[in-house]
Amino acid sequence: MTRSHAAVFERPGKPLAIEPFALPDSIEPGAALCKVRMGTICGSDLHTIFGRRQEPTPLILGHEIVGQIEALGPGLERDGFGNPLNIGDRVSWSIMASCGECFFCRRDLPQKCVALRKYGHTACTAPPHLTGGYAEHVYLFPGTAIYRVPEELSDEIATPANCALSTVIHAVEAIGVRSGETVLIQGAGLLGLNLIALCREAGAASIHVTDVSPARLELAARFGADHCWNLADQSTGGAAREIVQRTDGYGADVAFEVCGVSRAVADAVAALRIGGRYLVAGLVSPGSDLGLDGNQLTRKCLTLKGIHNYHPRHLGRALEFLQQHNKRYPYSELVGAVFPLDQINQAVQVAATGQFVRVAVRAGRAAP
Ligand SMILES: [Zn+2]
Ligand SMILES: [Zn+2]
Numbered sequence: 025m026t027r028s029h030a031a032v033f034e035r036p037g038k039p040l041a042i043e044p045f046a047l048p049d050s051i052e053p054g055a056a057l058c059k060v061r062m063g064t065i066c067g068s069d070l071h072t073i074f075g076r077r078q079e080p081t082p083l084i085l086g087h088e089i090v091g092q093i094e095a096l097g098p099g100l101e102r103d104g105f106g107n108p109l110n111i112g113d114r115v116s117w118s119i120m121a122s123c124g125e126c127f128f129c130r131r132d133l134p135q136k137c138v139a140l141r142k143y144g145h146t147a148c149t150a151p152p153h154l155t156g157g158y159a160e161h162v163y164l165f166p167g168t169a170i171y172r173v174p175e176e177l178s179d180e181i182a183t184p185a186n187c188a189l190s191t192v193i194h195a196v197e198a199i200g201v202r203s204g205e206t207v208l209i210q211g212a213g214l215l216g217l218n219l220i221a222l223c224r225e226a227g228a229a230s231i232h233v234t235d236v237s238p239a240r241l242e243l244a245a246r247f248g249a250d251h252c253w254n255l256a257d258q259s260t261g262g263a264a265r266e267i268v269q270r271t272d273g274y275g276a277d278v279a280f281e282v283c284g285v286s287r288a289v290a291d292a293v294a295a296l297r298i299g300g301r302y303l304v305a306g307l308v309s310p311g312s313d314l315g316l317d318g319n320q321l322t323r324k325c326l327t328l329k330g331i332h333n334y335h336p337r338h339l340g341r342a343l344e345f346l347q348q349h350n351k352r353y354p355y356s357e358l359v360g361a362v363f364p365l366d367q368i369n370q371a372v373q374v375a376a377t378g379q380f381v382r383v384a385v386r387a388g389r390a391a392p
Contacts, residue, residue: 030084030159031368031385032148036075039369040085045153047161051097054166058091058115062179063157064359064382065375066187067213069144073372080147086157086385087119087144090173090183094161104171104340114173116186116343118336119143121165134167135333141165158368160387169336174347180359181350182343184382188214189342191305192282194334196222199303199327201278203227208267208276208295209249211283211306212240214358214381219280220247221353222345232276234263234291235283243381246354264295275300286312293320301327308332359384 028047031040051057063086071077072085093113103109121141122134129137144156152163164170173182192215201207207228209216212235223231233249235241241252251270253263268275275297281288284306292302293316307330321328346355360380363371365387375383 055097084156089157205277208279215282
C-alpha cells in the first residue's frame, strides 16, 4: 500500500474532510511509520475545530494516539523502556519530537525544544504529511519517545495516556504529594481525574476536587475524591473556607490548578496552609492574570510552580501506572464512544457535547 487517508481540518465551520496522502517511500533514521489503531479527541482539538485556538492549517488533528509499527527507520531499535522494537508492536509515543541538542534539550526540557514538532499541531502540506491521529497512518519523527503498550491495557485505556496522565505525572513529580497530605484539585477534567488516582496512590489522606459540572464531579467521586465542591453552587472562596475548617484551620498541603481558570489561583492560595505548595498546569491562555496578593505568597511561605506538557520519561511512567492501577479506578469508562474515521465529524459533534470524557476514532470505514 502506498496511499493512506486522513481527516483534514482547514478552518472552523468547515467539516473535516477525508483526503488521500502518499505514504513515504523511505523512513529516515530514527523515525517510524505507524498504522493508527485509535485516536481520542482532546479538549484542545475541539478548541481548534471550533475556532477558539489558532493552528497552522491544513492540519491533521489528534495527538492522543495508539498505533502499530508498520516500518522502522535505521537505528530505531529500542523503546523508551529499553525493550526491542519490532514491526507490529502496539505503541504509544510522546506528543512531541525534540532535537536532543538545543539549549532546552540540553537543560532537560525537551518539551520546550526550539525545534519542537508536536503531533496534531503541524500543517499537513509538506512531507511526511501524516502527523496527526485522525488518520490511517502517522509518521513518527526522529526524537519521539516511543513506548510499547503493556498487553493488558486496552486501546481505550492507553490512548489518552500520552496527554493528560503524562502531564499530571509530571505535575506530581514537580510539586510532590506525600502520605497523609490534604490535596485540592481544581478541575475534574481528565487531568483532574488522573490526579485523583495519582494522589490516592501517593497516600494522600484527603482529596478535595472543585469544578462547575455535576457530571464531572460525579466521576471525580468515583475516581476516589473524598470531597467534591461544585463552584456553581457556592460563592467564590466557599470551598477554600471549607477545606481550612476541615483541616483544623490550617489548610491544604498541596493544590493543583487543572481547570484553566485564572481566578482559581486566589482560591487555592486561600485554601493552602502556611508552607503549602501550588502547581499550575492549566493556564494556557495568554492574559491569564493571577490576581494574586503577593503578601500572601510571602507570608504563607508558599511554593508556586508551573509546568507545561511533560518529559518523555513521564509517558513511560504513565503506562506503568496504568498497568499497575487501572483496575482500581474507572479508567475503562473514559472513552464513551468510538467512531470509524470516516465518521470523524459525527465523532466531533458527540465530543463537543461533553457527555463523555473522551470520544475515540478508529481507522476504517463505517459498516455499510
Ligand atoms: Zn490531549
Ligand atoms: Zn531541542
